[in-house]
Amino acid sequence: MGVGILRALICCLVCFSLLMAAPFCEARKAKPVHNTPRKAEVAAPVTEPAVPAAVQQITQIRWLMQKNTEVKDTFLRLVLDVTGPVEADAVIVNTPAPFLAVQIKGAVPGGGDSSLQLDGQIAGAAHLTGEGNNSRLMIALETGTVLSDCRIFTLPPDSAAHKPFRLIVDISTPAPDPGFRFTPGLKDKIIVLDPGHGGSDAGAVGPGGTREKTVTLAVAGDVKALLEKAGAKVYLTRTGDDDVFGPLAAAREELQARVDVAQRYNADLFISIHANAAANPLARGTATYYYKKTAYDALLAYEIQKGMVRAGALKDKSFFPANFYVVKYTSMPAVLVELAFISNAGEERLLGDVKFQETMARGIVEGVDRFFMQTSAQED
CATH class of the missing domain: 3.40.630.40 (Zn-dependent exopeptidases)
Structure with missing residues (x-):
């Protein structure tokens, strides 16, 4: 991993630790209306959270680039193999550098902390660390990525394909400037x-x-x-x-x-x-x-x-x-x-x-x- 990215991720770890000292709020409610994009944004929780019966292990993390030709979208997918069900939440933090921080509840890295170089276009690097019975996955983002570009969900085990329980993080290519300028409220819309x-x-x-x-x-x-x-x-x-x-x-x-x-x-x-x-x-x-x-x-x-x-x-x-x-x-x-x-x-x-x-x-x-x-x- 590049020294600059590693230094940014370490700095982000400190910021994220302070951020996570407060309880996670429900998706998006945590972001005040007056916030600018340099503030923290709370992402959607895993679509179908499952209550883990015991502490699970993250056995592998990998990434690939995928294209959805139907909607002409390119996205980065990170796949985390887990020994059993987990829950996950995420935040986007833009200070000191933009990154997506995924809090994985009820699972620890099976092989210890690990780092991963990514595509360099959508995201630069990922760093997985354990903390007690939980883990954090921090992904260095390119400027312009917003909350709605990210999706987090789980996939159940697939015994026929020999696939374990998986946590998926998808990050899409940032969309172009929308060209619309909106004001708050519903009046006159x-x-x-x-x-x-x-x-x-x-x-x-x-x-x-x-x-x-x-x-x-x-x-x-x-x-x-x-x-x-x-x-x-x-x-x-x-x-x-x-x-x-x-x-x-x-x-x-x-x-x-x-x-x-x-x-x-x-x-x-x-x-x-x-x-x-x-x-x-x-x-x-x-x-x-x-x-x-x-x-x-x-x-x-x-x-x-x-x-x-x-x-x-x-x-x-x-x-x-x-x-x-x-x-x-x-x-x-x-x-x-x-x-x-x-x-x-x-x-x-x-x-x-x-x-x-x-x-x-x-x-x-x-x-x-x-x-x-x-x-x-x-x-x-």
Whole structure:
């Protein structure tokens, strides 16, 4: 490892020790609105934290570069092999040098402290150290990496492939300057809501007969009411059980018609609302998707996902880049949310419940509000 990077990481160790003296706060809540990018940011917790039964060992750490050709994204992936389940949290700290600090709870380095040279483009080096029954992984970042460029999650053992429990850290290439300048608050923001499906397209249908198009329109109406109460200007791509382009339109025509609504109103944000479905009736949870046009798309997905999970208390399936037409071809930050699985009988009942619809709408609005707080703070 280069002397400069090693010295920076050692200095970061000291700073991180002081930082970790305070309890970890819930994702993003720890960052005050007035903070600039030189302050600490709290990252998303592991998507599915498992309570470790005993202290585990980190047996190997490795890295590779990966490309998601569908969304044209290159990212650095670090894989930590662990003997059993662990939990992890992370923070980004930009002083004295930018780095991602991952706190791994319930696992220690099996072979002692170790260092690893990385690609040098997204991250320069990683240093794994033990502390009691826990470990810290510190990754020296390139300038420009923000919280929403990083994802931390776990993978269960795969006996068929002879793979153990794994902790994954993905760091994407920083997105270009978004070109948008936002102020805090919802007042006077222009937001387009897209209730998924409608008209001739029912969307997914639950085992009890609940139609996705009905749920999405109801939730969009709730979101609209809350946003307008806060002073935002809100437009819906459809206000009834209608096709947006027209009956029997080709899929591309229908999707483009929804994009056109956002473009016509010069929206600040575009939010497409859906319910998920899967062949497995036990599939469950809330997820959010974005296309990485700018750094703000991922940030919007992050904030809305966390808002919905906090509100609805369903399984956090995280936020992901995706090649969905409506988020790819809108020029403003855009997301597609999957409220819950309509194919799951229990979640279908929730989706049809007026109170749950209102709860998820509040989660979306809270996420939007935090998004504007975060973007305005980054621009200060």
